[in-house]
Amino acid sequence: MAQQEVRHTEHTVVATASADVLYDIIADVTVWPAVFGPTLHAERVESDGAQERIRLWALANGEVKTWLSRRTLDAGARRVAFRQEVSQPPVASMGGEWIMKPATGGDTLVVMTHDYTPVDDDPGHADWIARAVDRNSRAELAALKAAVERGPGLDRLMMAFEDSVEIAAPPVEVYDFIRDCGAWPERLPHVARLELREEPGGVQHLAMDTKAPDGSVHTTESIRLCFPSSHIVYKQTTLPKVLLAHTGRWSFTPSPTGTVATSQHTVVIDPDAVTAVLGADATVADARAAVRGTLGTNSTATLRLAQQFTEAPGEAGE
Known part of the structure; x- marks a missing residue:
């Protein structure tokens, strides 16, 4: 059987907030439905602080999809890595990272990466995933930026x-x-x-x-x-x-x-x-x-x- 091609994407945004503030939102998946438009519901299945399993329900190209992921949280490096354990077609596999990097003037560069394979390596499936990843990544990064820059603050x-x-x-x-x-x-x-x-x-x-x-x-x-x-x-x-x-x-x-x-x-x-x-x-x-x-x-x-x-x-x- 031929090895499937792994597709890679990267999306970024610069936010006027500290890397710690941004990391805290990414690390707490329970707040995602209130912050990210595509996320409908999120559950933390298990967690020890550094490793956790989560289940997400989200809109992808207008369809309700759900999957189970394992995440690795590194507060010191301000990185969150994720890998789907149970995907939903047309996704065969998917993973990636959230990375918060200091930028000029106290801003933070947020990098969001994905790697994925479609079911049966089908070009139509690959196109569907590419559109969903691009649309949702852009929406999530814009929402994250707005959440930390909007006064009087998300906590209020x-x-x-x-x-x-x-x-x-x-x-x-x-x-x-x-x-x-x-x-x-x-x-x-x-x-x-x-x-x-x-x-x-x-x-x-x-x-x-x-x-x-x-x-x-x-x-x-x-x-x-x-x-x-x-x-x-x-x-x-x-x-x-x-x-x-x-x-x-x-x-x-x-x-x-x-x-x-x-x-x-x-x-x-x-x-x-x-x-x-x-x-x-x-x-x-x-x-x-x-x-x-x-x-x-x-x-x-x-x-x-x-x-x-x-x-x-x-x-x-x-």
């Missing part, structure tokens, strides 16, 4: 919060209520419209109009990943104007009385949109409070309706 713009409700029903029934989002316009007063497209593997594409307490309607689009009876994660791909990113998780934990259903949100505020959306005197703190109130209210309302639906005699399990 990003926030995470959650709300929980105890439900006297099995986790599978509560999960089914949240998963069956196509019925939400009839079940949830704050959902005015919802269009749903589903793919194999528990992937859902949603377009939804949500009514705010002030009567305004906000249109969002999301991709959800469903893990039966356990949890559902999602990322908004079309956002309200005040947000740069919004990811979330619905989780369903067995309890002595049934289920603890929890809605978790991670958001990044857009500082340039705060005054346009909330008024001339509004601050990032005001935006954080407004987003927390709106999302928390809607999530809790959804969980309360899930509680009513699954606890009602004769309705549970429908």
Whole structure:
């Protein structure tokens, strides 16, 4: 059998930030969905600080793909090497590195490399991978640069919060209520419209109009990943104007009385949109409070309706 050709790529960006700040974002894969547009969901499977295995779900040429990778983290050299252990076609193998190098004036040069082989060494597969790698690498490097250069800083713009409700029903029934989002316009007063497209593997594409307490309607689009009876994660791909990113998780934990259903949100505020959306005197703190109130209210309302639906005699399990 002929040896497959290994393709190599390199993408770079110069960011006005220290190599340490940039390295910290690359090293913490759990923040990637809130920073990088293509990344839908990330899980750290195992880690000892220097070696780790991660699973990623991301958009590649508009398709949802997932893979398992092993990473080597070198904080001293500010390098992160990665190698896919389980790839998804048309990728046969892929690896590479993130490298942070000091540049002039206190800036940092970020280098992102890839090496890959396509399934069956097919030219069509190679072209698909080349386009995906180029598009995603450019998007990720631009997002990384924006995240570290945007005032007042990622730590002030990003926030995470959650709300929980105890439900006297099995986790599978509560999960089914949240998963069956196509019925939400009839079940949830704050959902005015919802269009749903589903793919194999528990992937859902949603377009939804949500009514705010002030009567305004906000249109969002999301991709959800469903893990039966356990949890559902999602990322908004079309956002309200005040947000740069919004990811979330619905989780369903067995309890002595049934289920603890929890809605978790991670958001990044857009500082340039705060005054346009909330008024001339509004601050990032005001935006954080407004987003927390709106999302928390809607999530809790959804969980309360899930509680009513699954606890009602004769309705549970429908």
